Amino acid sequence: MTNISKDRPVSSQSAIEKMRAMIKPIIEKKIKPNAEMIDKTGQFPRENLLYLASEGWNSVTIPKEWGGLDFGYVGLSVAAEEIGKVDASTGLVYAMHVGAVQAIHIFGSQSQKERWLPKVREGYLGTLSISEKATGGHVWYNRSQAKNDGTEYIINAQKSFTTSGGQADFYIVQTRTAGSRDPKEHSSFIVDGHKDGIIAKPWKALGVRGNHSGPLTFENVRVSYQDLLPADGLDVLNGTGVAIGLNAVWLGVAQGALDAAVAHTTRTVHRDFNKSLADYGVIRQKLAEVKIRITGLRAWQLDLARRLDELRALNESSLPLASEIKEQKVQATELADFAARVAMDVAGGFGYVEGIFERIYRDARGGIPMAPSNNVAREQIGKELLSLPLELWEEGK
Template identity: 70%
Template sequence: MSSVITESNVYSRDYIQVIRDRIKPIVENVIKPNAEIIDKEGRFPKENLLALAKEGWNSVTLPEKWGGLGLGYVGLSVAAEEIGKADASTALVYAMHVAASQVIHLFGNDDQKERWLLPIREGAIGTFSISEKATGGHVWYNLSQAEKEGENYIINAEKSFTTSGGQSDFYVLQTRTAGSTDPSAHSFFIVDGHHDGITAKPWNALGVRGNHSGPLKFENVKVSHRDLIDAKGGDISNDGANPGLTGLTAVWLGVAQGALDAAVAYVKKTVHKDFNHSLADYQVIRQKLAEVQIQISGLRSWQYDLARQQDELVKERKPLSLLGSEITQLKVQATELADFAARTAMDVAGGYGYINGVFERIYRDARGGIPMAPSNNLAREHIGKGLVGLPLELWELGK
């Protein structure tokens, strides 16, 4: 990659294409062939993640000092998109892992980075554990609260929709701050995923069946003071937005592209023998495909523009929350585009789209992004309040 990395073209299309070309062999040779069995069996995509770790992709945003590729949010966007084209389950696990790792990188100390980031190159996987059933999509609002025990902490919490639940080697866990009566006071802990007090419930869902995003219970889990992340909760949680949104939006962009790719391949090869016309010969089908392509092209430009801006903010040591609202807007558009692309692919494939196979799998997977935090309904409310100058009032009822 060094041949294209210069001060003038580090974010050029050529640079992005080099990253794509570098990850594609893993996607084509490992991830894509496993997609169907992961969906059918609800299997956690461990084999895929180990293949990515071996080549450094699980450390894509991290600097070389901590075992990473140093490709930042642009590199994450490329990788998550390419993985998302092949398998949404693997891509979601990947995006949340990278986001959790990046939080340790940005907010953790050297001791934490050495203990938790270096093992990633050997296959260690992390994730976030934030949402709670009692507060639903209001993921910034926790009822669980850490308890102080000497220098250490005791965690008792019931979390919902924790990606890679029961599979992660570490969790970046959010609770209310020990001893505080302020519901906006959060603490983030790095919790060893192999602790006996952690119990994961089975994940059985319509789509993304391999991401194991089920409930997770923490019972009397002791966490060392060494694993309290020294950062304000708002800096990490971005005022209620999912801290992994940049990777997740790239995943849904990839899902949309994967749906379009499958649809294009199908209509080109499928021929009606009575008129000797392929499905691609019908104008109505071409126009449906064109509409998906137009929307993907626009979204991809936005995705990479925001990723570049995030990389600049990291370099300048400025808070990523400066882009929080716009990233939330991107999340809404990316998830709804994935859903639209999947529906279009089902439509042009006709009856064959309805039977078990790539079209119905992508159709089920694509729906998962819309309720994912922040849900699109909630995101629109936050965006709308910002437009008219109304406060979000995230904490008022709890004070």
């Protein structure tokens, strides 16, 4: 694999373009050819993730001492966008995996890093298991609570949407802290995905059919003390950078929709007037609007990634960027939806039949309800703007 020169920072434009050039052949060779099959069958994209791991991209953010590429959040943003352009399912699995890896990298003990991070380079797949049916999109408010049982913790939890559910080799599972009566105290555990008592329900969905984000139940799952992350669970949730990766996927979905629309527009000719679709001004303007929004969002994406990397380099919390990343989530998911609708509109009847346009259209809908849903996010953003309390917990419950 070609190395990124350290003469210039990873966040430089030349480094970003080099990273794109590195991952694109991988995507063209393995991920893009599998996209239609994954959508039709709902097959989990493990083959794609194993191939990415073999090329180092599953370890994109972690240092080379653990077998990583050490490209940081900028590298994650580049990779997740490029994957999202061709297959949202693989993109979401990938972004959640990197978020789980980062949880161990940032918050894990030396022993936890030694036991788990080298396995990622070998193909181990991780994810976060946070949201619960009882509290819906309020992912910070867990009702489940770990139980202290001597040298182990026992986890009983009903998780509502866990990407890679039933497929991951390890889960970062968040519950209320064992023994605590404070609803604001949370713990995060590294749970071996092959343990007995982890039950995944089938995932059948409108779109992103390969990401297996169905309900996941933990029934009396025992976790050793050594797999409790030594940090508050909410810090883990806010500090892994999973959202920045997911936002990059939706940016990629928007770009993939635009690419498909441009390709269709330039090759389609109406023989009655001998005009290409590109000759119609209304179509050009629709596509231009998508392009303008993508350009702005990509600049924001890379700026946030650079700032996250700067905070990591200083060993400082990423919490100051949490609100802005949430704002970007709203824009990224709604841009993906907008771009998919424009692409289907431009394609006319061909967009409506089974194929790339209707697949992207279905996939693009997935980001808007993804936690925090855009409705919840807007409410939080508005309250923060007006200096109103967020009221995240009901005390004493």
